[in-house]
Amino acid sequence: MSHAPLELAGWEHIYSGKVRDLYAPASGNERFNSDVVLVVASDRISAFDHILASEIPDKGRILTQLSLWWFDQLEVPNHVVASTVEDGVPAAVAGRAMVCRKLEMFPIECIARGYLTGTGLIEYRAQQTVCSLPLPAGLVDGSRLEPALFTPSAKAEVGEHDENITFDAVVATVGAEAAGSLRSLTLDIYSRAEEVARGRGIILADTKVEFGVDPATGTITLGDEVLTPDSSRFWDAGLWEPGKAQPSFDKQYVRDWLTSAASGWDKASDTAPPALPADVVERTRARYVEAYEKLTGRTFA
Numbered sequence: 001m002s003h004a005p006l007e008l009a010g011w012e013h014i015y016s017g018k019v020r021d022l023y024a025p026a027s028g029n030e031r032f033n034s035d036v037v038l039v040v041a042s043d044r045i046s047a048f049d050h051i052l053a054s055e056i057p058d059k060g061r062i063l064t065q066l067s068l069w070w071f072d073q074l075e076v077p078n079h080v081v082a083s084t085v086e087d088g089v090p091a092a093v094a095g096r097a098m099v100c101r102k103l104e105m106f107p108i109e110c111i112a113r114g115y116l117t118g119t120g121l122i123e124y125r126a127q128q129t130v131c132s133l134p135l136p137a138g139l140v141d142g143s144r145l146e147p148a149l150f151t152p153s154a155k156a157e158v159g160e161h162d163e164n165i166t167f168d169a170v171v172a173t174v175g176a177e178a179a180g181s182l183r184s185l186t187l188d189i190y191s192r193a194e195e196v197a198r199g200r201g202i203i204l205a206d207t208k209v210e211f212g213v214d215p216a217t218g219t220i221t222l223g224d225e226v227l228t229p230d231s232s233r234f235w236d237a238g239l240w241e242p243g244k245a246q247p248s249f250d251k252q253y254v255r256d257w258l259t260s261a262a263s264g265w266d267k268a269s270d271t272a273p274p275a276l277p278a279d280v281v282e283r284t285r286a287r288y289v290e291a292y293e294k295l296t297g298r299t300f301a
């Protein structure tokens with residue numbers, strides 16, 4: 001498996017994150033100039049902030065198609081300029097790439113939580129708060145949080161872990177006005193998406209979105225991916241049972257295998273996780289496809 005950037009005529013590679021590769025129009029690109037980026041989702045999967053040695057077939061296409069579907073459902077300005085070959089996506093990455101407005105990204109992961117689990121649950125158990133917001137006593141893994149909470153984290157450098165921060169820390173980083181906008185946009189996206197997902201039998205437990213400023217207009221714009229199994233926890237509404245870990249449509253399956261005895265890997269060590277067995281790859285792919293199909297009502301081709 002290779003993570004080397006692709007040769008895409010008219011585009012030059014500028015950045016690789018854990019999952020996505022970014023390209024800028026090369027000089028001589030007849031269609032686009034420097035106000036856009038090409039965002040290409042790979043089949044890479046990360047867990048516990050490691051890029052795994054195994055890829056999940058079709059994951060890049062699933063994430064991109066699901067994000068595009070959600071961008072259409074939301075009434076928030078988003079970064080999408082083109083998503084088809086006809087409109088300028090290179091044929092070599094058709095289906096898993098979008099031409100996007102190039103944003104000045106805020107260094108904040110904007111998280112909304114409508115249910116208690118994960119790092120929120122850990123903080124709650126220690127001090128009955130999430131991101132320092134006080135919560136009622138007696139909540140358990142999977143409890144609903146009403147209203148949903150804005151629980152931002154600071155974007156870490158590659159290889160570091162993101163860190164939960166307070167709203168005041170967001171204000172200190174981006175200013176009071178932008179911080180207020182990020183909070184209300186994030187909670188609006190969550191409540192809209194939670195309603196859509198619920199109608200399809202899926203609980204949206206939490207989600208992470210990223211925003212940037214479009215330098216041409218000054219508009220705070222929704223970027224990156226949105227409401228995918230990589231950025232969100234989706235639970236089967238019919239199986240929801242607070243008080244235990246909920247079966248989910250995300251990479252929980254991968255995390256569970258990595259932390260099981262079968263993997264032989266020690267999460268606390270600094271070593272890279274092992275490759276995934278074929279059945280874990282196949283089941284993870286099936287979870288991603290199922291999330292896409294249940295949410296969109298479409299068949300994944």
Ligand SMILES: Nc1ncnc2c1ncn2[C@@H]1O[C@H](COP(=O)(O)OP(=O)(O)OP(=O)(O)O)[C@@H](O)[C@H]1O
Binds near residue numbers: 017019158
């Ligand atoms: N429209 C946009 N303009 C500029 N940057 C964008 C845009 N949309 C997404 N990005 C950035 O592209 C990158 C996507 O890569 P990916 O999701 O793989 O990164 P990551 O591993 O989650 O985190 P990091 O970027 O910190 O490595 C992110 O850094 C994201 O902030």
Ligand SMILES: [Mg+2]
Binds near residue numbers: 017019224
């Ligand atoms: Mg990302």
